[in-house]
Structures are given as structure tokens and as C-alpha cells.
Amino acid sequence: MNEQQAVKEVVIVGGGTAGWISAALLVKMLGKSIKITLIESEEIGIVGVGEATIPPVIHFNEGLGINEAEFLKETHGSIKLGIQFENWGQQGDSYMHAFGNFGKDYPFCTFHHFWLKAKEQGLSDNIWDYSFNYQAAKLNHFTKLDTIPNVNLQGLVYAYHFDASLYASFLRRLCEKMGVKRIEGRIAQVETDPQTGNISMLKLQNDREITGDLFIDCSGMHALLIEKTLNTGYEDWSHWLPCDRAWAVPTERVDPITPYTRSIAHQAGWQWRIPLQHRTGNGLVFSSKYWSEEDAKAHLLANLDAPTLAEPRLIKFRTGRRLKQWNRNVVSIGLSSGFLEPLESTSIHLIQSGIIRLVKNFPHQGIKPEEVAEFNRQSQIEFEHIRDFIILHYKLTQRTDSKFWRDCQQMDIPERLAKKMDLFKATGKVYREQDELFSPIAWIQVMLGQGLSPEDFHPIVNALTPEQLQELLSYLKTIFVETAKKLPEHNEFLENFCGH
Numbered sequence: 001m002n003e004q005q006a007v008k009e010v011v012i013v014g015g016g017t018a019g020w021i022s023a024a025l026l027v028k029m030l031g032k033s034i035k036i037t038l039i040e041s042e043e044i045g046i047v048g049v050g051e052a053t054i055p056p057v058i059h060f061n062e063g064l065g066i067n068e069a070e071f072l073k074e075t076h077g078s079i080k081l082g083i084q085f086e087n088w089g090q091q092g093d094s095y096m097h098a099f100g101n102f103g104k105d106y107p108f109c110t111f112h113h114f115w116l117k118a119k120e121q122g123l124s125d126n127i128w129d130y131s132f133n134y135q136a137a138k139l140n141h142f143t144k145l146d147t148i149p150n151v152n153l154q155g156l157v158y159a160y161h162f163d164a165s166l167y168a169s170f171l172r173r174l175c176e177k178m179g180v181k182r183i184e185g186r187i188a189q190v191e192t193d194p195q196t197g198n199i200s201m202l203k204l205q206n207d208r209e210i211t212g213d214l215f216i217d218c219s220g221m222h223a224l225l226i227e228k229t230l231n232t233g234y235e236d237w238s239h240w241l242p243c244d245r246a247w248a249v250p251t252e253r254v255d256p257i258t259p260y261t262r263s264i265a266h267q268a269g270w271q272w273r274i275p276l277q278h279r280t281g282n283g284l285v286f287s288s289k290y291w292s293e294e295d296a297k298a299h300l301l302a303n304l305d306a307p308t309l310a311e312p313r314l315i316k317f318r319t320g321r322r323l324k325q326w327n328r329n330v331v332s333i334g335l336s337s338g339f340l341e342p343l344e345s346t347s348i349h350l351i352q353s354g355i356i357r358l359v360k361n362f363p364h365q366g367i368k369p370e371e372v373a374e375f376n377r378q379s380q381i382e383f384e385h386i387r388d389f390i391i392l393h394y395k396l397t398q399r400t401d402s403k404f405w406r407d408c409q410q411m412d413i414p415e416r417l418a419k420k421m422d423l424f425k426a427t428g429k430v431y432r433e434q435d436e437l438f439s440p441i442a443w444i445q446v447m448l449g450q451g452l453s454p455e456d457f458h459p460i461v462n463a464l465t466p467e468q469l470q471e472l473l474s475y476l477k478t479i480f481v482e483t484a485k486k487l488p489e490h491n492e493f494l495e496n497f498c499g500h
């Protein structure tokens with residue numbers, strides 16, 4: 001294809017979460033001007049994990065016009081108010097990365113500075129006493145609540161847990177209704193144009209040939225177009241994030257269905273627990289350098305809270321990022337574009353923001369190098385910010401019980417992350433860089449939760465006398481605790497909202 005040729009036909013390779021999310025947004029936004037074909041191979045299958053999300057998923061679904069109750073029903077989904085991290089700082093400790101605000105911000109000064117000053121005055125409460133999401137999560141309570149009535153405080157901020165395979169089927173039905181053409185078959189050969197180097201044709205095993213103007217590589221870790229064909233290159237981040245394997249296993253449903261994910265650190269990795277309506281998703285992410293596959297599997301099986309429903313499945317990965325997410329006439333979305341472990345449930349978000357970025361920069365008049373470069377710059381920054389946030393969890397451990405954790409404590413970290421940690425320690429301040437996914441509140445929770453305490457707080461808090469400060473904190477805490485108590489149980493919410 002000539003690089004200035006209009007893009008009329010888009011071919012998506014892969015029908016996992018990435019493929020169907022990409023198809024759904026493209027057809028919804030540009031379906032009148034482009035033709036979309038998706039090729040997937042049932043024989044190859046999908047990775048079949050990826051069941052916890054973060055709040056922007058709500059807006060993405062709304063943008064697609066998805067009915068929330070129908071979505072939760074079809075994907076057997078549940079609500080997620082945050083992630084509980086256990087054994088990360090020290091063995092036996094626990095904190096939550098709860099979504100939503102803490103307390104009440106003051107002009108130009110976030111709430112945690114008030115809490116820091118109150119601590120200095122002898123307050124024994126922890127910061128999560130001022131998180132409405134945390135209070136509701138610990139009681140297994142939930143309802144849809146934008147604001148707490150009468151007090152102008154933020155309500156519950158949530159995301160979903162869902163079944164990855166049911167999610168892909170749900171999106172497939174939606175896409176096919178909107179006009180996406182699906183082709184079943186295994187791609188056996190990829191041809192490039194000898195003059196431009198662009199992908200020109202895909203040949204299936206049954207000899208069927210498919211051409212297109214723009215190709216979206218959603219082939220997962222196969223990276224069929226972006227790497228196997230275009231040799232784009234990969235930046236390896238395993239020196240910062242050494243986990244390279246995961247065992248995944250479903251177990252029977254446990255009641256109550258908790259409205260949060262759990263992440264439990266073990267000797268050389270961590271275990272996830274994702275509660276759904278019909279089962280619980282579990283897995284152990286670990287480093288094969290420090291833990292054998294068999295020992296890790298045995299450890300996971302010994303730490304489940306219900307009988308298994310299938311044999312554990314091993315998934316191998318290499319943490320890092322494709323050097324260019326968009327190369328020639330191929331845009332990689334999903335696992336083909338890079339891998340960050342699911343510690344903060346960011347992969348599905350990266351799929352959504354990647355395809356939103358493509359829609360915003362859609363090359364309808366032809367692929368322009370300036371646009372490709374800007375797309376790749378934004379994508380790189382996004383990946384790196386998330387990477388740093390994930391590294392923070394490992395770096396900030398105080399565990400000394402295994403070589404894995406000792407090595408994590410001692411590793412060199414990216415300079416930007418080191419500066420962020422130093423600034424917080426010295427001043428209590430955290431700044432959100434432009435377009436950064438995680439807010440200061442997310443960073444603060446992990447830093448405080450894993451024992452990084454600031455030496456100072458902002459002097460704005462001195463505007464309140466010690467008595468006023470005490471009164472404010474006690475008022476806020478009472479509101480959060482008492483409102484959370486009155487909310488319905490999460491199980492009850494699910495039954496009423498989307499019960500089977």
C-alpha cells in the first residue's frame with residue numbers, strides 16, 4: 001500500500017480480548033467509513049486470563065453503548081472497589097489500593113497532608129479509615145452511588161471482575177451485530193509489499209487470501225505481524241520485573257463474593273484472587289529464576305480457598321514493550337504490544353487506551369509518519385508510567401525472607417521512579433505527570449501501605465487548629481463508616497442488578 005493511500009479496509013488479527021475490544025470501538029466510531037474484518041483461530045485459542053479491570057473500563061463500556069446490567073450478567077461479572085495487597089511490605093501485613101478519593105481535599109492540598117499532620121498530633125487512624133471505597137469493600141457492601149447524599153463527597157468508584165472468555169464472546173456478538181466480519185482460520189503466511197515493506201496480504205491455511213489497508217495485530221504473544229513479520233524489536237524490562245511465569249486455576253465460587261481483588265505476595269511472586277459470580281479466578285505470578293514451576297504450582301494449590309474446577313495452566317511471558325506499537329501499516333494492540341504483569345490490572349486498560357488512541361489518530365487519508373511517531377511516543381510514555389508504578393510494589397518491600405525479595409529491594413530502579421519516591425519521603429508530595437494513568441492517591445496508598453512515610457506535610461494544613469483538624473477527621477470518618485454500613489451487600493446488589 002502507498003503510505004498516502006486512504007484507509008478503507010482494516011483487518012484485525014486475533015479474537016481475544018484485544019481483538020474484539022478493538023473491533024468494537026472501531027466499528028462503533030468509524031463503521032460508516034471503514035470495513036472491518038477480524039480473523040481468529042479457535043485451534044490456537046485465546047490466552048483466557050485477564051479478568052480484573054480498573055475504573056476507566058466503565059467509561060469505555062458506556063462509549064460502546066453497553067448496558068451495564070446485561071454486561072455483568074453475560075460475563076458473570078462482579079464489582080471491584082480496589083486491590084488488597086497482602087504480605088507485600090512485610091509478611092502478615094495488608095493494605096488496599098482502593099479506587100476513589102480519600103477524605104476531602106482542600107484547595108491546593110490533598111487530604112493526606114491533613115492526615116499526616118493529625119498523625120503527628122497522635123491520631124491512630126490509618127489513611128484507609130478515610131476511604132469510602134475501602135470501608136465498603138471490607139464490609140462486602142456495594143451499590144451504585146455517585147455521591148454520598150447531602151454531604152457533597154464522592155460516592156463509590158468501581159471497576160469490574162469478569163470472565164475473560166465470556167467477555168470475548170460478549171464483545172463478538174456486539175461486533176457482529178454492528179457489522180464486523182469474522183473469519184475463522186489460522187493464518188499460515190504473511191506477505192509484505194517488496195517496495196514499501198508494508199503488510200499486503202494474509203494467507204490462511206485453507207489458502208484463502210485476505211488483503212487490507214491497515215492491520216491491527218491482536219495475535220497475543222504470537223505477535224504475528226508486528227514482530228514475526230516486521231521484526232519491530234522489544235525492550236525487555238525483566239531486570240525490573242523479574243516474574244516470567246503464571247499458573248492460572250479456577251476454583252468454585254465462595255460466598256460472599258468480595259468486591260475487591262486480592263494480591264498475596266509469596267516467596268518469589270504473588271497470587272491473585274478474582275471473585276466472579278460462578279467461580280473464582282486464581283493464579284500465581286512468579287519468577288522461574290527463583291522458584292521452580294512445580295514448586296510454584298504446589299504452593300498455589302496449597303493456598304486456595306475452594307476446590308479447583310480445572311487443572312492449573314502455565315503461561316509464560318517476558319515483561320517489556322514492543323519498540324514501536326505502530327510500525328508501517330501495523331498497529332499492535334494487546335499482548336502483541338508488550339506485557340506488564342497483572343499486579344494493577346492494567347492490560348485491558350492498555351488495550352482500550354491503545355485503540356482509543358488509534359481512533360483519535362485514524363489515518364483515513366493515509367498513514368503519515370508524523371502521526372505514527374506521535375502515537376508511538378504517547379504509547380511509550382503510557383507503558384513506562386504503568387511499569388514504574390508496578391516496580392514500586394517490588395522495590396518497596398521490606399521482606400528479607402527470600403533471595404527474590406532481597407534482590408527486589410536492592411535493584412536499581414528507573415530514575416523517574418526513584419525521584420518520585422524521594423520526593424514523597426521528603427515532602428509528602430506526589431505529582432501526576434501528564435496523561436499518567438495512576439493518580440497521586442494510588443501512589444500514596446502503595447507508598448504508605450508498604451512503609452514509605454513522609455518526613456513532612458504541606459503547611460496549608462496549619463490553616464486548621466488542632467481541634468478543627470480533629471473535628472474534620474472525625475466527621476469524615478463517621479460519614480464513610482456509617483454510610484458504608486447502610487449499603488446493600490455486594491451479593492444482594494448482584495442478584496438484584498443482574499441476577500441469573
Ligand SMILES: Cc1cc2nc3c(=O)[nH]c(=O)nc-3n(C[C@H](O)[C@H](O)[C@H](O)COP(=O)(O)OP(=O)(O)OC[C@H]3O[C@@H](n4cnc5c(N)ncnc54)[C@H](O)[C@@H]3O)c2cc1C
Pocket residue numbers: 013014015016017018019039040041042044045046047048049050051052053164185186187188218219220221222224246248283315317333334335336342345346347348349351
Ligand atoms: C497470567 C495473566 C494474568 C492476566 N490478568 C489480567 C488482569 O487481571 N487484568 C488485565 O487487564 N489483564 C490481565 N492480563 C492480560 C490480558 O489477559 C490480556 O491483555 C488480554 O487477554 C488480551 O490478550 P490478547 O487478545 O492480546 O491475546 P490472546 O487472548 O492470546 O488472543 C490472541 C488471538 O490471536 C489469534 N491468533 C494468534 N495467531 C494466529 C494465527 N496464526 N492465525 C489466526 N489467529 C491467530 C488467536 O486465535 C487469538 O484469537 C493477564 C495476562 C496474563 C498472562
